Amino acid sequence: MKVVIDVNIFVSSFLWEENPKKVLDRVIEGTDELYITQEILEQIFEVLNRPKFNADKEGVKYYMKLIEEMANEIISDIKIRNGSRDIDDNIILECGITGNVDYIITGDDDLLVLKEFIGNNRISKMGYAQTAHNEAV
Numbered sequence: 001m002k003v004v005i006d007v008n009i010f011v012s013s014f015l016w017e018e019n020p021k022k023v024l025d026r027v028i029e030g031t032d033e034l035y036i037t038q039e040i041l042e043q044i045f046e047v048l049n050r051p052k053f054n055a056d057k058e059g060v061k062y063y064m065k066l067i068e069e070m071a072n073e074i075i076s077d078i079k080i081r082n083g084s085r086d087i088d089d090n091i092i093l094e095c096g097i098t099g100n101v102d103y104i105i106t107g108d109d110d111l112l113v114l115k116e117f118i119g120n121n122r123i124s125k126m127g128y129a130q131t132a133h134n135e136a137v
Contacts, residue, residue, distance in 0.1 A: 002033045004096045006089075006106035010044045014063050015053060023105055027070050035099035036071040039091045074099050 005023060013020040026032040041064065047053075048060045076094040089111050096104045104111065 001103060002035060002099060002101040003027070004035050004092055004099060004101050004104045006092050006104065006108055006111065007040065007043045007047055008107050009105055010067065011047050012107070014048060015055065034071040035095055035101055036067065036073055037076050037091060037095045038073065040095060041068065043091070072099070
């Protein structure tokens with residue numbers, strides 16, 4: 001499946017390594033194809049470097065390099081004005097549309113309320129998890 005992973009999933013995977021890490025594992029294994037933009041990479045880096053997380057700087061650099069190596073970095077040629085309730089989340093939608101992905105994987109309520117973005121493409125955490133589980137069985 002072609003996916004865009006929201007910043008909150010990357011951050012959770014780095015800091016706590018629970019269910020969000022399983023999403024990245026599928027990308028590392030080659031089961032899913034990750035699409036990302038420079039804006040998303042910058043947002044991940046900025047969030048992980050917030051003082052409240054006290055993240056290891058070298059660990060963050062390594063993590064960012066890993067993401068860059070496993071992702072298909074694309075340049076979004078569209079700008080969404082009225083997508084998410086949180087305009088900062090529009091970069092996730094833009095990447096999903098430009099990459100023509102199957103799923104945007106997020107835990108963010110501002111994106112989850114949208115459910116779909118274009119055509120049959122889904123914004124999900126549970127729908128993606130169920131699809132991934134069914135593929136594994």
